[in-house]
Amino acid sequence: MTNTLYLPELREMLAENNAAELREFCTALHPARTAEFMEGLTAEEAWAVLLHAETPLRVEIFGFFDDDKQVEIVEKIGREEIASLVAELPHDDRVDLLAEADDAVVDELMPLIPEEERRDIQRLSRYPDETAGAVMTSDFARLSEDWNVSQAIDEIRRQSEDLETIYYLYVVDEEDHLRGLISFRQLISAMGKPDKKIGDLMERDLVTVNAMDDQEEVADMVARFDLLAIPVVDDEHRLVGIITHDDVIDVVREEAVEDAYRIAAVAPLEAGYLETHLLTLTWKRGIWLTILFFGALLTATTLDNYRTNLDEIKWLVLFIPLVVSTGGNTGNQSATLIITALKAGNIRLRDWWRVVWREMLMGILLGGVLGMVGFGVGWLLITPFSFYAATAIPATILLVVIFGTLCGALMPLLFHRMGLDPAMMSNAFVAGVIDVAGILIYMRVVISMGLTHS
């Protein structure tokens, strides 16, 4: 999806070294759009264009390149130049970038980065993936309680360019313990009283997360409290970073995709579908598919036990896939409903009996209706037709659907209870259990109705 509209013009400007037009190109559009028009350029060409933008804008446009292009530029352009770019990048983004770049290149770059920035990079890269610490940035505004309003505004104006956001200002003591928060809006409202102390204006009841908290919990908090940014503290309540709204949106999207993968029994991918190596993707699908396949083998061995029954009543086999897939579909619905409700905080573990009750009632209603349809089909396919024998179909479907709703609802709850991600209780897994159970139910119904002798 490369935008090639401006590529010829851009290359011409570069060939002519037309500084005025290149500068105009860099400044005229929103940086994200500028980045988009540069997608087709090589790393060297893109860098040559970026040199015509002033540092803050260069950093911004660079930030909108996709990850691969960023890494390519870092690896291909002169180390000195890149080191000064990295020193200016948002603190969270540069950690991610260096993690993806070639280790040899990073080893050469690091000594060229100013010491303070280098320490910051090392500190941020220590947090494990998917924790608050791994998502946070360290370029936030710090105020002291003792400052007054006009001092604070001056200080923020001075630092503004280096900060990821100036809209939430964090108040810390000398040891960086988080004391309070004042929004820029509150600061502006207080401009009329320039001598008022920050300590008297700030909010003290803060919503914080710990650096080791899961990024999903962070997103939940930000969504629940409608925050622009959330402060991240360590175990001693020292402010170590903040996570801003844009990163939270990325986390929410990432987690949604991960959940979707888990539900479909694919191990989460680190990159996009087309960017992931075919063998990696095959492996991430294959491990689950193989586990599920071994589960499905149980259907074959289960059926093997009922060979004589299947042989005795020829029409039994016709309804096996129907019974199995109806149970699976019902179970998938229940599992997805419960997984999403758990994630959204709509249900808690202690609601389990309400869930069971509701699923059972729904199972009876859904199974009843589908069973009647099934009976109609039995009428057409069962030869010779026997009214008594045909009732085996609706009876089986009713029981399988009830089993499907209960099993689909309880398995994610059970996983949640065990402290695991309920989405791990993938639909395919639920369906696998129901497949085997469906066959067992079907055969037990037929045998207990005396249609066949086991």
Next chain:
Amino acid sequence: MTNTLYLPELREMLAENNAAELREFCTALHPARTAEFMEGLTAEEAWAVLLHAETPLRVEIFGFFDDDKQVEIVEKIGREEIASLVAELPHDDRVDLLAEADDAVVDELMPLIPEEERRDIQRLSRYPDETAGAVMTSDFARLSEDWNVSQAIDEIRRQSEDLETIYYLYVVDEEDHLRGLISFRQLISAMGKPDKKIGDLMERDLVTVNAMDDQEEVADMVARFDLLAIPVVDDEHRLVGIITHDDVIDVVREEAVEDAYRIAAVAPLEAGYLETHLLTLTWKRGIWLTILFFGALLTATTLDNYRTNLDEIKWLVLFIPLVVSTGGNTGNQSATLIITALKAGNIRLRDWWRVVWREMLMGILLGGVLGMVGFGVGWLLITPFSFYAATAIPATILLVVIFGTLCGALMPLLFHRMGLDPAMMSNAFVAGVIDVAGILIYMRVVISMGLTHS
């Protein structure tokens, strides 16, 4: 999940009409937490507590009550009091609130709301659900190009309390046409030049959405451009509202849940799992389950065509559920991968041949491995064992897995091509198609190997 920790104290304060302590309760904590502690109160009690908070705080705490509690308060408290609350609520939230409240109550309330606010409510409520217009708010800051920096700052300080955000300021002409944007940060950096005109400072290349655009597109734009808020314009490029970061997070979460439901073949719910009426939920599952059931009936009629073959080779039946569920699982994986990649913008329609190629290769690899396992099981279950006959199992599994990957990948692409939501191509639907195809493939393999005579 009601927090009952403070309930006795709160009720005691109310009984004693202890104004000082009630005011302290309202102001001490983050409004979201205050709201949480009030969850167990009745509508009347909650309102009595809120009366001790000043209007802006009262509005904020009220906004953190869950929807049901908000509606209950609106319906049960005196119309006059509620009308003045509604006049102060964020413009987007009050539209949602009134849409959920009893129509008779709303009819009584509306004449009591100041005319300007009433018109705003009527205007915002006209946009269809899930459009940008339905999510946007109309309380944003408007500036004129001709103002200078100090005028603009004064104006914003004056309006600040009534605005949803003051951090992005929109520049419009007399007819409200959107001309530009200036962030509060830029305004603050320019404080040193108080006479500078807004028109000279503002950005002109703006990212906008149309009021009728789908909320999902809005979320994509905000995520891509890392915005704090996005302006919403009408067909004449007049600024009609803005959508802020917190609403975007809600949209992203809502859409993720909707996609998960679609993938599991449940029609999207308007409320949480436990809040949705049992019959509504049964209906939303039942319609899809019934459609899928009719699809699954094809498996029975298909098998009916091969009755003689099934009769001839007894072991054939054992592998039917295995073949069917392996195909279904593979198809689900592919469908989910393609749906999420389409949604994330990782693949486009024109990549379809790359998708087909990758899925085919993965199908061969996955099918090959699973086929080998299947052959081993055949060895155990096929009696009398024949090496030649047993190869029917791996051959079938290989073909079914390849069919599953291709079908799972192409069906969402096809839906996307037709302008429909690819998530509509639910996994259950894909699995349904693969079920029938799986049986056909199995039987054709067996027949073409000459194991049985059709």
